[in-house]
Amino acid sequence: VGLRPPERPASSRENRRGSIKVSDPFDLDATLTSGQVFRWRPVAGAWEGVVGRRWVRLQPLPYGRLAVQTAEAVTDWSWLEDYLQLGVDLPGILATFPPDEPLRRAVSACGGLRLLRQDPWECLASFILSSTKQIVQIQAVIAQLCERFGEPVIVPAGHAAAHAFPSPERLAGVSEVELRACRMGFRAKYLREAAWRVASGELDLAGVQRFPVPEAREVLMRLPGVGRKIADCVLLFAFGFSDVFPIDVWAARALRAFYYGGTPVPLRQLHEFVASYFGPHAGYAQQYLFHYIRVHDGGLDP
DNA sequence: GTCCAGGATTTTC
DNA sequence: GAAAATCATGGA
Numbered sequence: 001v002g003l004r005p006p007e008r009p010a011s012s013r014e015n016r017r018g019s020i021k022v023s024d025p026f027d028l029d030a031t032l033t034s035g036q037v038f039r040w041r042p043v044a045g046a047w048e049g050v051v052g053r054r055w056v057r058l059q060p061l062p063y064g065r066l067a068v069q070t071a072e073a074v075t076d077w078s079w080l081e082d083y084l085q086l087g088v089d090l091p092g093i094l095a096t097f098p099p100d101e102p103l104r105r106a107v108s109a110c111g112g113l114r115l116l117r118q119d120p121w122e123c124l125a126s127f128i129l130s131s132t133k134q135i136v137q138i139q140a141v142i143a144q145l146c147e148r149f150g151e152p153v154i155v156p157a158g159h160a161a162a163h164a165f166p167s168p169e170r171l172a173g174v175s176e177v178e179l180r181a182c183r184m185g186f187r188a189k190y191l192r193e194a195a196w197r198v199a200s201g202e203l204d205l206a207g208v209q210r211f212p213v214p215e216a217r218e219v220l221m222r223l224p225g226v227g228r229k230i231a232d233c234v235l236l237f238a239f240g241f242s243d244v245f246p247i248d249v250w251a252a253r254a255l256r257a258f259y260y261g262g263t264p265v266p267l268r269q270l271h272e273f274v275a276s277y278f279g280p281h282a283g284y285a286q287q288y289l290f291h292y293i294r295v296h297d298g299g300l301d302p
Numbered sequence: 303g304t305c306c307a308g309g310a311t312t313t314t315c
Numbered sequence: 316g317a318a319a320a321t322c323a324t325g326g327a
Binding site for chain 2: 135138224249
């Protein structure tokens with residue numbers, strides 16, 4: 001795992017392109033479309049997005065490589081290796097899954113699905129905006145939010161403008177009416193309150209990393225509009241607590257269909273089940289089941 | 303008009 | 316305490 005030197009070392013753009021060798025399976029398409037991130041866009045067989053303050057283009061290559069293009073010269077690629085979690089031993093994680101038929105099918109369908117390591121603020125804000133919205137709508141809301149309030153980032157010459165995710169300081173100063181103009185509805189007041197608490201220092205978001213899961217979850221759930229599910233998404237996608245299993249309508253649907261014969265099991269019982277059944281990387285199992293039932297299983301059950 | 307979405311909160315037993 | 320009812324909004 002690591003970044004290979006560019007094909008043409010003498011070029012002045014030598015640090016703007018490279019390719020990453022990924023020894024383990026890495027399904028970029030499944031990873032970026034599995035509902036954990038909302039900012040990546042498919043462009044001509046590749047994916048374009050913004051990580052932190054950097055515009056990035058990723059393209060799958062043969063033999064387990066990823067082509068990487070940035071807009072500015074880069075010497076230290078640790079930010080991308082961290083975001084893509086290239087140091088993670090995915091086969092080792094999959095080996096901890098219980099050997100049941102649903103997981104076997106899900107892993108077989110998208111064996112290179114990864115969990116990314118997202119910025120906590122962007123992740124928290126994104127999932128505050130996610131509640132009772134479809135993924136395509138969440139993408140649209142966040143795109144508007146970034147375009148209107150995010151700082152422009154450097155893009156390749158001639159490329160359309162791109163923006164960083166707006167900081168909590170910026171969003172704390174945006175009116176609820178302006179936020180609602182991004183089609184986020186009642187979530188506007190929740191986003192503003194979260195931005196205010198983070199910007200003021202009342203909520204030390206980075207500090208959440210140091211807490212055990214129950215305390216970290218409790219801290220996040222003090223925010224209005226953040227319940228168990230959204231808190232768990234932030235714990236899993238931003239803080240890397242890979243044993244956390246967020247249960248949304250789709251995950252609940254998958255659990256009931258695959259493990260309870262489609263019977264209407266209450267949510268509380270599902271939480272008890274996932275806490276003991278899926279093992280130390282239950283969050284990965286969740287992502288596989290979530291993506292599988294949405295994309296590969298027709299999304300329907302009896 | 304109806305139904306649904308990577309839910310949260312309030313009310314009620 | 317947990318289960319049920321209410322809230323909420325844009326799009327298909």
